[in-house]
Amino acid sequence: MLSQLDTILTFNQHFVADRAFEPFRSGKLPKKEIAVLSCMDTRLIELLPRSMGIRNGDAKIIKNAGALVSDPFDSTMRSILVGIYELSVEEVLVVGHYGCGMAGIDPDAVLAKMTQRGIAHETLDTLRHAGVDFSQWLSPLSSIPESVQATVQTIRNHPLMPANVPVHGLVIDPESGQLDLVSRDPRADA
Ligand SMILES: [Zn+2]
The missing domain is CATH 3.40.1050.10 (Carbonic anhydrase)
Known part of the structure; x- marks a missing residue:
């Protein structure tokens, strides 16, 4: 996907130049x-x-x-x-x-996506050993x-x-x- 950064910066130049901030x-x-x-x-x-x-x-x-x-x-x-x-x-x-x-979030599904995106299993294990409770940190709202x-x-x-x-x-x-x-x-x- 194309970064939005340049689109935003270009828009911003016009926004300021046109004094669209006045209101x-x-x-x-x-x-x-x-x-x-x-x-x-x-x-x-x-x-x-x-x-x-x-x-x-x-x-x-x-x-x-x-x-x-x-x-x-x-x-x-x-x-x-x-x-x-x-x-x-x-x-x-x-x-x-x-x-x-946040009501439908599934901690295991998020962790699976993290590993798919390149986060090593060892990193997750290290964090667990350091006391990070992912099921609590990413727990869905009741x-x-x-x-x-x-x-x-x-x-x-x-x-x-x-x-x-x-x-x-x-x-x-x-x-x-x-x-x-x-x-x-x-x-x-x-
Ligand atoms: Zn929300």
Whole structure:
């Protein structure tokens, strides 16, 4: 497959020269004072912010595969905390989505693809001996609402989270953009 890099660089030259950035100018502090943790799913690139009424400058948007905080000290949790303490975030929304690729992931199938792509079996064995648990690291999400709820709990209960920052859980339909509320943080109404 052809690399997209040159296409992107050419487009970018025109984008800047035409001053197409003008409508996107905004400050670095989120006007709505929210952080949104969501999934890297391609269908959500524009749909997620549009369906939530979020525009450039409104929010801190953090994305990964599955909208997960997989470890209380991973880079996602760090991003949320930096958003709160350094960048005016006052409310956190975890937005998973139906049809997430992380729900159907099969650790053994991923490992098989790695070896097909040239990763040596010895490398995988070395990592296993060093303590990497691939079946856990690549484990599929149970149900999307449950996974969102688990991530919400991890964030709410984090020892470095201020008590007055509400954390809500939602699931978005990647076709219609409809949001289903999984968990409203009662602290938001306090
Ligand atoms: Zn996803």
